Every structure is written in C-alpha cells, then in structure tokens.
Amino acid sequence: MFAKMIGICATIFILGKFTGIGEEQIQYFMNIVKITLTQHEVNSIAHQIYGFTIVDGRIPDQSDEEWAKYIRANMKADVPGRDPAKDYWDKLYEVREVDQVPGLSGAGFIVKSYGPDTQEDTKDDITSGFEYNH
Numbered sequence: 116m117f118a119k120m121i122g123i124c125a126t127i128f129i130l131g132k133f134t135g136i137g138e139e140q141i142q143y144f145m146n147i148v149k150i151t152l153t154q155h156e157v158n159s160i161a162h163q164i165y166g167f168t169i170v171d172g173r174i175p176d177q178s179d180e181e182w183a184k185y186i187r188a189n190m191k192a193d194v195p196g197r198d199p200a201k202d203y204w205d206k207l208y209e210v211r212e213v214d215q216v217p218g219l220s221g222a223g224f225i226v227k228s229y230g231p232d233t234q235e236d237t238k239d240d241i242t243s244g245f246e247y248n249h
Contacts, residue, residue, distance in 0.1 A: 146231045149203035152193065153241050157226045160208060161243040163189050164224065172247055174212060174224045182210040202228035202241075219246040 168174055168185070177185070183200035186208060192199040201207055209227040216223040225244030232239055 153202045153228045157243040161226045165245040216244045216246045221246045223247045
C-alpha cells in the first residue's frame with residue numbers, strides 16, 4: 116500500500132510541475148495521501164491494541180508517552196526511519212477510552228490523529244476504535 120501511495124505522490128508532484136497546478140492544490144492532494152496512510156495506521160494500531168492489550172475487558176491506563184512506547188515496540192513504520200507512534204503531521208497518536216465509540220453503541224477505546232489541521236476535535240480528525248465486549 117505504501118509503495119502505491121508514494122507513486123501517487125510522485126505523480127501529483129510531476130503533474131503539478133508540468134500542468135501548472137499550484138502549491139495549494141499539490142498540498143491538498145498530498146494531504147489526501149497522508150489521510151489515507153494515517154487511516155491505515157490508526158486501524159492497524161487499534162487492531163493491535165484490541166487483540167493484545169485488553170486486560171479485564173479494558174485497555175491499560177497509560178500516558179501518551181507510554182502508548183507511544185507501546186506503538187513503537189509493536190508497530191512497524193511504513194517509511195524506514197519514520198516514528199510509527201506519530202501521524203504524517205508529526206503528532207503522536209492518541210489512545211484513549213471513550214464512553215461511546217464513534218459509529219458504535221457502547222464504551223470502548225479509540226486511536227486518534229488530529230489530521231491535517233493538527234487541532235483536537237475538528238472535522239478532519241482520523242479515528243479508529245473498538246467497543247468493549249462486556
């Protein structure tokens with residue numbers, strides 16, 4: 116998947132140079148690629164946490180840095196040398212319990228990126244999560 120996305124990025128850049136597409140449009144298309152890669156990563160991280168760290172029906176209570184350490188230890192970055200605990204806008208992924216997982220009916224946890232604007236709780240946030248089975 117990553118190799119295909121890099122190919123898309125290169126194509127966007129080349130087309131931009133030869134067709135006169137402006138920097139703003141190129142950034143827009145690059146953000147689409149970053150959003151796609153980030154969604155893939157939050158899904159993978161959520162699956163990893165759900166499959167291997169649920170204790171007594173819940174995720175462990177950990178700080179952001181402890182979750183980052185967990186992600187670094189258990190997830191491989193798509194890009195060599197890139198920090199797998201950070202999204203494509205260089206912000207740590209957030210892991211937290213919620214009273215209701217978006218799109219589901221009960222309490223659980225989410226893995227979240229603040230997306231292109233890097234601001235919390237805005238419409239471009241990227242999340243994935245699981246509902247607890249009680």
